[in-house]
Amino acid sequence: MTLTGQMLIGQHPLRGSGTAFRAINPATDTPLEPAYAGGDAAHVEQACALAWAAFDTYRETSLMARAAFLEAIAEQIEALGDVLIERAAAETGLPRPRLQGERGRTCAQLRTFARTVRAGEWLDVRVDSAQPEREPLPRPDLRQRHIALGPVAVFGASNFPLAFSVAGGDTASALAAGCPVIVKAHNAHPGTSELVGRAIARAVAACSLPEGVFSLLYDSGYDLGIALVGDSRIKAVGFTGSRSGGMALCRAAQARPEPIPVYAEMSSINPVYLFPAALAARGDALAQGFVASLTQGAGQFCTNPGLVVAIQGPALQRFVQVASDSLQHCAAQTMLSPGIFQAYQRGASALADHAEVAATGKAAQGPNQGQARLCVTQADAFLANPALQAEVFGATSLVIACTDSAQVRQVSEHLEGQLTATLHLDEADLADARSVLPLLERRAGRLLVNGWPTGVEVCDAMVHGGPFPATSDSRTTSVGTAAIQRFLRPVCYQDFPDALLPAALRHDNPLLLRRLLDGQREA
Amino acid sequence: MTLTGQMLIGQHPLRGSGTAFRAINPATDTPLEPAYAGGDAAHVEQACALAWAAFDTYRETSLMARAAFLEAIAEQIEALGDVLIERAAAETGLPRPRLQGERGRTCAQLRTFARTVRAGEWLDVRVDSAQPEREPLPRPDLRQRHIALGPVAVFGASNFPLAFSVAGGDTASALAAGCPVIVKAHNAHPGTSELVGRAIARAVAACSLPEGVFSLLYDSGYDLGIALVGDSRIKAVGFTGSRSGGMALCRAAQARPEPIPVYAEMSSINPVYLFPAALAARGDALAQGFVASLTQGAGQFCTNPGLVVAIQGPALQRFVQVASDSLQHCAAQTMLSPGIFQAYQRGASALADHAEVAATGKAAQGPNQGQARLCVTQADAFLANPALQAEVFGATSLVIACTDSAQVRQVSEHLEGQLTATLHLDEADLADARSVLPLLERRAGRLLVNGWPTGVEVCDAMVHGGPFPATSDSRTTSVGTAAIQRFLRPVCYQDFPDALLPAALRHDNPLLLRRLLDGQREA
Structure with a gap:
């Protein structure tokens, strides 16, 4: 071989x-x-x-x-x-x-x-x-x-x-x-x-x-x-x-x-929403889960959580603190290629120009190793600077602190199209989540509750897609x-004799398909 | 009102x-x-x-x-x-x-x-x-x-x-x-x-x-x-x-x-194929049916039969003769607007520059009346001149005489995308039709046997579409x-509680939809 x-x-x-x-x-x-x-x-x-x-x-x-x-x-x-x-x-x-x-x-x-x-x-x-x-x-x-x-x-x-x-x-x-x-x-x-x-x-x-x-x-x-x-x-x-x-x-x-x-x-930065009750009740666990998802595979996933959205306050401060502590212990990881590593360095450094760096992972021990990074900014700054929405392909994420739930919605309306959007919520957050859900449905191909966006199941119900620029075709x-x-297009056959019809369309239905026959789905 | x-x-x-x-x-x-x-x-x-x-x-x-x-x-x-x-x-x-x-x-x-x-x-x-x-x-x-x-x-x-x-x-x-x-x-x-x-x-x-x-x-x-x-x-x-x-x-x-x-x-010119046995057996009736489809509504249909493809010979000559006789008795018809009438005049006249005019309908009796027109050309000329494929919106059609069935296929491969393609055939034509069918499936959204393309049924199986330039999206x-x-796009909901799910996706299936559930279509 x-x-x-x-x-x-x-x-x-x-x-x-x-x-x-x-x-x-x-x-x-x-x-x-x-x-x-x-x-x-x-x-x-x-x-x-x-x-x-x-x-x-x-x-x-x-x-x-x-x-x-x-x-x-x-x-x-x-x-x-x-x-x-x-x-x-x-x-x-x-x-x-x-x-x-x-x-x-x-x-x-x-x-x-x-x-x-x-x-x-x-x-x-x-x-x-x-x-x-x-x-x-x-x-x-x-x-x-x-x-x-x-x-x-x-x-x-x-x-x-x-x-x-x-x-x-x-x-x-x-x-x-x-x-x-x-x-x-x-x-x-x-x-x-x-x-x-x-x-x-x-x-x-x-x-x-x-x-x-x-x-x-x-x-x-x-x-x-x-x-x-x-x-x-x-x-x-x-x-x-x-x-x-x-x-x-x-x-x-x-x-x-x-x-x-x-x-x-x-391109997708996969926003993760931390709703107040969930953040208050299990912020530490969320921080650990977040860092694990962020740093998995050196962050080289289309669905990497590149954005965290939450209301400012002590609970979010603690989340950032716990995440930072965890991130600091993450070893730098070899990235896929020198080109991707260099693009990561440029992107992470551009982000740091506009946002506060809360933590960085361990220093590189070899060539092309990407260091994880967590940045923090205020929603006002995020809304004012489109550059903060640019995807940084690798283990870098940005936490956006919002003043209130109205600003959470404002940030959501400001986002470009995404592959995923994630909601961490508890029972008490349901009303808040409901108010932001329509905005996210318009912006993402997959919505998750209390999970992490990395990991894309191959199954019937999966959508790995989303509005532009997540993909060029959200359909x-x-x-x-x-x-x-x-990769398909429909073709209609009018008054064709069986001798010319493809098997799928023949009158005796030799492929045993459940056809839509005269408006009714066949059993 | x-x-x-x-x-x-x-x-x-x-x-x-x-x-x-x-x-x-x-x-x-x-x-x-x-x-x-x-x-x-x-x-x-x-x-x-x-x-x-x-x-x-x-x-x-x-x-x-x-x-x-x-x-x-x-x-x-x-x-x-x-x-x-x-x-x-x-x-x-x-x-x-x-x-x-x-x-x-x-x-x-x-x-x-x-x-x-x-x-x-x-x-x-x-x-x-x-x-x-x-x-x-x-x-x-x-x-x-x-x-x-x-x-x-x-x-x-x-x-x-x-x-x-x-x-x-x-x-x-x-x-x-x-x-x-x-x-x-x-x-x-x-x-x-x-x-x-x-x-x-x-x-x-x-x-x-x-x-x-x-x-x-x-x-x-x-x-x-x-x-x-x-x-x-x-x-x-x-x-x-x-x-x-x-x-x-x-x-x-x-x-x-x-x-x-x-x-x-x-844009579509909707080729109509007259296979030899059908043309020999019922050429006169085909000519009458063709002229009726061509002149219906002053030819102002997207599916108007603007092209006829057949093998040259006495049967095709007779078809053209009978169609011409019939067409000459067709009254000119008021077109939809002065602009459409003028465009028709330009298009029909441009076609006549490159093809022989076999017949024209009766002269106009009032403003904006389009005269039907039938033109004839050899396949070689058609293949050499892309202008002959331009849609003339109105009651004008072009008959293409091919030397043999190989040239019929050559003409078919040369066609742009179409809304429809029509095959007139008898039992003895099936083999010929089979050889051209794959080419037509690649080029048209709807294929008809022994009918006329005008008349587009609103139903489940209809396809009014087709490869470019018939439409901008053949899918x-x-x-x-x-x-x-x-006008739809898919959205995936991962681990959503029922309280946040839309009705269509709730666990108890309140809309009684036949879902694709774990790979099986529900009865």
Whole structure:
């Protein structure tokens, strides 16, 4: 299982012609072999041509065949064994147990989508039967199903080298929908990407699917990604990363002759509300829980609690004190890459320019180690300075002290769109919580009570999304089974004979779907 | 029921301050009283402020209350009586029976959405129960519902002064989703718009809803519409009209600090395929049916059959001959407005520059009467000239003669996105049809066999949408009950106590919804 540094154009490993780059072990700041040479416009062309050629066949694979393919990918990833964990650890600085857990999550996610594909609810089959006798005009027979949008470009994320990368949620949901996928690997973990990409390619071959169902491309810069989004055969884009990166892809997608949807998950500071009764009753425990959530994984989560909102007073002072005491004992942690570490340093330092630093974690003991940080400011200052809302990707958070519950609402109205908002409350806080809840529903994709936002369950009810700039499209989620809907569009078939209808729409309902038949859901 | 020329800011009639304009009776080219003065930025501000103030209340109205409101609108429109039909006929040149039918469709559409609201499937409730004992981590209780996006800007369309205008499909589906609506009236039928707007306002009052649920604005130009789309409190846009108009709104929506979705239905030429066996067996009947569909309502339908694709030969020649004979006897028909008539003249004449004119209808007998026209060209010419794909809004169509079935597929691959594609076929054509079907599924929202694309049923299975440029968002439909999904986004509630949960998500399921509960659909 030697790494080759090669891209995958369908089943064909191919060395790029562009600038070569190597992964950096962030724990040691040393480069890792082999070198990965980026692809160029010709590689984009080849991958897109293969994906397009595969599309009509792949999107009409049976539910069983497509589900089996997703499961085969999971098996192939598991078959990589420790090699995958070793390489991912070297490339990301993430601890092995975390990566083993993430591998489990990634494979479980693929299997969850296999179940979703088999169940077939995503087809959203609707049938309105013909009414030939209707006056003044007869009604035709109308049948709707959903079909795949087309080949999808997926950009691997840095912070989940497995679960949000080559075989991550975007890839799994796009493949589940029937879309071929072309992945632009994240530069920080090219070796992990190669291993997983080869696992997917093996699953493609094992399932006798057209090779264009999956390709994997590298680039040392941004040109290839922009070219990929600009290719007319790409019909949607999945991305998790920075606001600037996501917006660049959105612009590229809108500038095409045929604009396409971009699902970019970009920026969130995940406000945590501490309501008065809860803060008074268990402020110390909340402070401990908060620091644990903040510093977990060096704070490198989209749902990291970057903002705490509460009414000022002794209880909040004590919360800050206990949190500060706890934070001071937190060891600095190796961040995912030198680039992310440097961005963290800049962001944390910019925040400290505008807010009081209540505490910092232990000093770094090695390269690229991020120090946790807790800042405090008054709501007036927060409301006056948009810079205080900028996401600092890492273990830094800002406590906002409000004068009263009216100011809590004012701060809430001032917030940009978020992935999550968390409410810590007791029985006596319910009225206060009710008054702020509508504001938060308008601003976040997931609302939590008495928990912490880190930890995103892969299930039917999950929403990992939210209003801009949390994502570029609040109508969807990038985690959970509803993510399949991002890559589908409805098609209506009018007065089709059974001989031409897809199986999902045939009169005898061979897939045993629970259709919406003449306005009634079938049992 | 005297017309006032006033806008409606919530419940308040208000005269605009901008340039005054009058509707033109296209049949006589005479202006109609009263004058309508356009609104300005201050009116946009007032309407948006009211809509925003109404949003949190309106989006949480009960399913029953919201459905009753939609039904009340239908009743208020019906209560307008003949005044509405008279004014609409004067403003559009459309025959009274057509307008009576359209009123019936409009009110039926509102009642259909009322039923959809009550059924509650659009909430897409998903529940994943807590698993406190799960290892290595407990699973929280996760519940998802859909909520309204926010206030929606709706642009009235010219060609359906009732069904796609002030109380048309966009308004009905946005109100059904829980979104306040601000309509920018179409300039061609301001009086019809005022009557319907006042009917909606009366329904708002009768249902004791916040007045900001509905406002109606006028403008003689484009500034107000662009200002409306640019307002931060508007969260989505519905539009039916020209490609240039739709694209201008898309650009305005993307240029906002917070981009928002635009559902623009813009341009479609609706190819009709005549397969060999069907053409040989019943070419004359097909020609008659084609001309009837083409000339209905002066061809002013988004789904007008603007393109016919068939293999050259005697059968196609005869089809063209019979269609030409029939078309020559078609009277010229008054078009909706002088502007639309002039655009039709330009478009039909541009098409004639590049294709042979096989037939024209009878000459105009009055102002703004469009003459039907049938053109013919070879596939090679069509493939070489993108101008031949431009929509000519009116009763003009182009027949493309292909050398063989391979060229039929080539033409199909060359087509832009469409609202519809129609296949006329007999048993012997099935294999041919099968080979072109995947291409058409990728290009159109609705596929028809042995029918005509005009006539769009309002039902569950309808898709009135399609890939760009048919619409700006192929993932949705603007007709049929699935249109409600355009104005919704998912929100997840984690570990919420029942006391804070919305009714749709409470543990005892008081709305009796068929939830997706722990992966199983409830019976």
